[in-house]
Amino acid sequence: MTELAANQESRHPFWDQIDQLWRNKTAVAGLIIVVVFVLVGIAAPWISPHDPVDASLYDQLKPPMWSSGGSSKHVLGTDDLGRDILSRILFGARVSLLVAMVSVGIAFCVGVILGAVSGFYKGTVDNLIMRSMDILLSFPHILLAIVMVAYLGPSLRNAMIAIGIIYIPRYARIVRGSVLEECEKDYVTASRAIGAGSLRIIFISILPNCMGPLIVQTTLGFASAILDAAALSFLGLGAQPPTPEWGAMIAQGRSMILRAWWVMTMPGIAILIAVLGFNLFGDGLRDALDPRLRD
Amino acid sequence: MFPFILRRLMMLVPTLLGVSIIVFLMLHITPGDPAELLLGERATEQALHEIREHLGLNKPLYVQYGLFLKRLATLDLGETIWTREKVWTEISQRFPATIELSVAAMLISCFFGILFGIVSATKQYSIFDYLSMIGALVGVSMPIFWLGLVLMLVFSLVLGWFPMSARLTIGIDLEPVTHFYVLDSILTGNWTALKDVLWHLFLPAVTLSTIPMAIVARMTRSSMLEVLRQDYIKTARAKGLPQSTVIFKHAFRNALIPVVTTIGLQFGILMGGAILTETIFAWPGVGKWMFDAVMKRDYMVIQGGTLFIAGLFVLINLVVDVLYAVINPRISVQ
Numbered sequence: 001m002t003e004l005a006a007n008q009e010s011r012h013p014f015w016d017q018i019d020q021l022w023r024n025k026t027a028v029a030g031l032i033i034v035v036v037f038v039l040v041g042i043a044a045p046w047i048s049p050h051d052p053v054d055a056s057l058y059d060q061l062k063p064p065m066w067s068s069g070g071s072s073k074h075v076l077g078t079d080d081l082g083r084d085i086l087s088r089i090l091f092g093a094r095v096s097l098l099v100a101m102v103s104v105g106i107a108f109c110v111g112v113i114l115g116a117v118s119g120f121y122k123g124t125v126d127n128l129i130m131r132s133m134d135i136l137l138s139f140p141h142i143l144l145a146i147v148m149v150a151y152l153g154p155s156l157r158n159a160m161i162a163i164g165i166i167y168i169p170r171y172a173r174i175v176r177g178s179v180l181e182e183c184e185k186d187y188v189t190a191s192r193a194i195g196a197g198s199l200r201i202i203f204i205s206i207l208p209n210c211m212g213p214l215i216v217q218t219t220l221g222f223a224s225a226i227l228d229a230a231a232l233s234f235l236g237l238g239a240q241p242p243t244p245e246w247g248a249m250i251a252q253g254r255s256m257i258l259r260a261w262w263v264m265t266m267p268g269i270a271i272l273i274a275v276l277g278f279n280l281f282g283d284g285l286r287d288a289l290d291p292r293l294r295d
Numbered sequence: 296m297f298p299f300i301l302r303r304l305m306m307l308v309p310t311l312l313g314v315s316i317i318v319f320l321m322l323h324i325t326p327g328d329p330a331e332l333l334l335g336e337r338a339t340e341q342a343l344h345e346i347r348e349h350l351g352l353n354k355p356l357y358v359q360y361g362l363f364l365k366r367l368a369t370l371d372l373g374e375t376i377w378t379r380e381k382v383w384t385e386i387s388q389r390f391p392a393t394i395e396l397s398v399a400a401m402l403i404s405c406f407f408g409i410l411f412g413i414v415s416a417t418k419q420y421s422i423f424d425y426l427s428m429i430g431a432l433v434g435v436s437m438p439i440f441w442l443g444l445v446l447m448l449v450f451s452l453v454l455g456w457f458p459m460s461a462r463l464t465i466g467i468d469l470e471p472v473t474h475f476y477v478l479d480s481i482l483t484g485n486w487t488a489l490k491d492v493l494w495h496l497f498l499p500a501v502t503l504s505t506i507p508m509a510i511v512a513r514m515t516r517s518s519m520l521e522v523l524r525q526d527y528i529k530t531a532r533a534k535g536l537p538q539s540t541v542i543f544k545h546a547f548r549n550a551l552i553p554v555v556t557t558i559g560l561q562f563g564i565l566m567g568g569a570i571l572t573e574t575i576f577a578w579p580g581v582g583k584w585m586f587d588a589v590m591k592r593d594y595m596v597i598q599g600g601t602l603f604i605a606g607l608f609v610l611i612n613l614v615v616d617v618l619y620a621v622i623n624p625r626i627s628v629q
Contacts, residue, residue, distance in 0.1 A: 135313030138612075139605045140567025143585075147601050150589040151325045227438055231571060234440050235586065250441050257444060258452050265448075268441035275436040283432075 020288040027284020033277025040090055041097035048087035049075070052244040056082035061260045077262040079252065085262065088244035089270045095245045096274060099160050099229040099238075100222045106164025108218060111171025116202045118172065119179030130176065133169040141166045145228060149237040156229075156245070159238035163228050170217055178210030212289035219285055223278035230271050246271045299620055303613060314605045318598055319363050323356065332594050335376045372599035377591060382599035386581060390603075391474035392462060393573070393580030397565045399477075399500035404508035405558055411508075412515020412554075416523060417542060427512060434509030439568060443502040443575040450498060457498045460577035464491050499576040503568055507561035514557040518550040525549075552622055559615025563608040 021027055040047070059082035063070040070077060076085040118129040136144070148162035149155075182188060183206070191205050230247030232238035239245030241252075246267040253264025322329050330343045330352055338346075347353055351362045366372075372382035411431070415424040451459040462476055463469060469488040472479045477496070480489035522528065523546055531541045566582075573583035581600060588596035 131309060131313065134310060135317060138310050138314050138609050139317075139601070140564055140608055142567040143570060143601065143604055146570060146586075146589060147321065147597055150592070150597055151321045151594075223436065227436075230438050231440060234438070235571070235574065235589075237589070247438070247440075250438070250444065254444060257448050261448060264441070264444055268438060268445065271438050271441065272433070272436055275438075276433060279432055279436050 017288045021284055024284045024287060026280050027287070030277050030280025030282070030284060033273060034281050037093055037274045037277060038097060041093040044090045044094045048084075048090045049073075050084035050087040052083065052088045052091040053242045054083060058082065059084075061256070061263070063260070064262050064266075067262075076266050077260070079249075079263045080256060080260070083242075085249075085266050088249060089246070089267060091244040092246045092249065092267060092270060093274070095156070095239060095243060096226045096229065096271075099156065099163070100225040102160045103163035103167065103225045103229070104218055104221045106161065107167030107221065108171055108214075110164075111168045112175050112207070112214070114168065115172035115175025115177075116179055116207065119176040120183065120198065120202050120206075122180075126176070129172065133172050136166065136169050139166075142228060142231060145232060146235065146237060149232060154237040154240065156233075156239040156243065159229055159232040162232070163225055166228075167221055167225070170221065171214065174213045174217055175207075175210055178213065179206055182206045182209050216282055216286045216289055219278055219282035223275045223282065226271065226275050226278070296620065300617055303616055307609065307613060310609055311606065314609065315364065315367060315602065316360070318602050318605070319360055322594060322598065332592075333373070333376075335592070367602070372602070373595040375588075375596050376593045382595055385584065385596070386599060386603050388474070389579060389581045389584050391476075392578060393566070393569050393582055395475050395477060396496065396499055396503060396573070396578055396580060397562065397569060399496050400503035400565060401507065401558070401562055403500055404504040404511055404561070407504075408508040408511025409515050409554065411512040413519055413542065413547065415512070415516045416519030417538075419520065424516075428516070431509040431512045434505045437505060439502055439505060440571045440575055442505060443499070443572055446498050446502055447575070458495050462492065462495050462579060463488065464495075467491050499572050499578050502575070503565060503572045506568065507558075507565065510561060511554065511557060515550065515554050518553045519546060522546045522550040552619070555622060556615060556619050559611065559618065562615075563611045566604050566608055 056078070059074065059078045061080055062074050062078040062082075064077040064085075065072050065075045067077075074084050074086070076089065078084055079088070114129050114133070118126040139147075144166050145159070145162040148165065149158050152158040152161070179202070188201060188205060191201050196205070229238055230245070230250070233245045233247030234251045236248075236251065239248045241248065249267040250264050253260070253262075253267070257264055322332065325332060328343075330347050330350075331338065333350075334342055334346055351359050354362075370383050372386070374381055375385060378385070411427045415427050418424055447459055450457045458464070467488050469476060469479055469485060469492075470483050472482050476492040477489065480486070480492055528541060528546055531545045536545075569578075569580060569582035570586055571582075572578065573580045574586045577583065581604065585597065585600040585604075587593075588600065
């Protein structure tokens, strides 16, 4: 009996959260999709049946395997240049993964620093930073991304920068709120009393305590970054041909929508599954890590 | 209430100034000569000289910004490169199409979103609840430009039920009164046109409504679930009130507050989504016009359109805040 009690006491709350997450079936489904997506992104060169940019005059607009006229050589069919759609989708996972990591990375780093500074120093600095965040939020976010890329010039790199910038306020707001709350607690006063510097207090003492909501936001951020990057590429403002990017593939398939429905449909399904995975996992994480954020 | 609205209006000033600074600076951090960017590559020396004089491009940046604000105050957003029309005139011509599409999308998403949300909450953990919540999650995970194309493929190209593009069939006369085609056809009693307008509106509006519908459904469900757990609902049930009265009169009215905020915010976000939807369905609104301008690098249009949409977005958020205070008396007391 005492052993059991001792065991329960020594158990870190982290394991309870993992347990809760594991019991949530939809979250586990999301996690599986995310893991598969990441593995596909990494292993694309080895698992793709064909070269994603290799055009073949003899294989133009071949339908998927299960349609009449399709063959197992091109499981999901080919596009108008005879490129294998499955291979392009597998490589597309790599592009989407890269875009999501870079843009969410930019937003995370800048947002966390701005939010921490804002919440820790308060006063004028806080006002200045948070009002700038409000201004960024005064634009519908996809519009701001489109306009930024319009000025910077269309390319995948600029799309990643634009998406990164428009996501900054999300992280800044979360961190600022948590820092403001944590600053009032005794452990921060204690760190101050033993002479810890501001940077040490912010990054070593306070920030680890705000990780829950940040992890949730990052997972959901991946989902929206994949969607937004696809939208920009669809409009011709992100990845440029012949890069196998899902949004750009949809745009390319648009002109032959009736002749070859698969060219446009398959990449859309890929986006849907990847984004759904991150959303499911993110929702599960939110329930487990941060009950306050539940909608 | 009045001081709250006044305070909220005052906060509008710095926000709008901030928006104008961002839009103003974008042109100046873009590599290249602003005058050339604005007039395009084919501009003559004479024209370049004139625009430099007019916009004060030779003066210090803060003077240029001052001039920029001065022009904004008189709604002078410049001229487009391609048609030489006033940007403001072009916006006002296209704006009704965008609003009509957004309102239609919003009506669809509110109706179905709230309906699914309520049914899911009252039948929590039922098969309907699971299906509609999975549906909602799929809805927010879907690229709407792809959904639009799939709907177009199935319902216009294969089944032929709906048109692929435009607002009205060529040949059908509609007397413009407000430029909102649905309103115009009702006002003039032109039922043939009304049918045609709604027929054209259907696919783009459904496409645009997906994401807000999913978000409204999720919000309604969670808000209803919270309210349904309250003691006064138990009391209402204990009194023997019929289920419908408990749900709609007691629970839904209280659950509505966060839902209204969500709906308001979605309306602003629709303005962004409209760019994608309008481009796919060749809907002649502000969104498609902006996209065309991005493709043609018409920076006057991009600048004017961005200011306009952002301004509208800020105003909508203001209205949402005020509405929120109106339906939730606790806010105005604070």
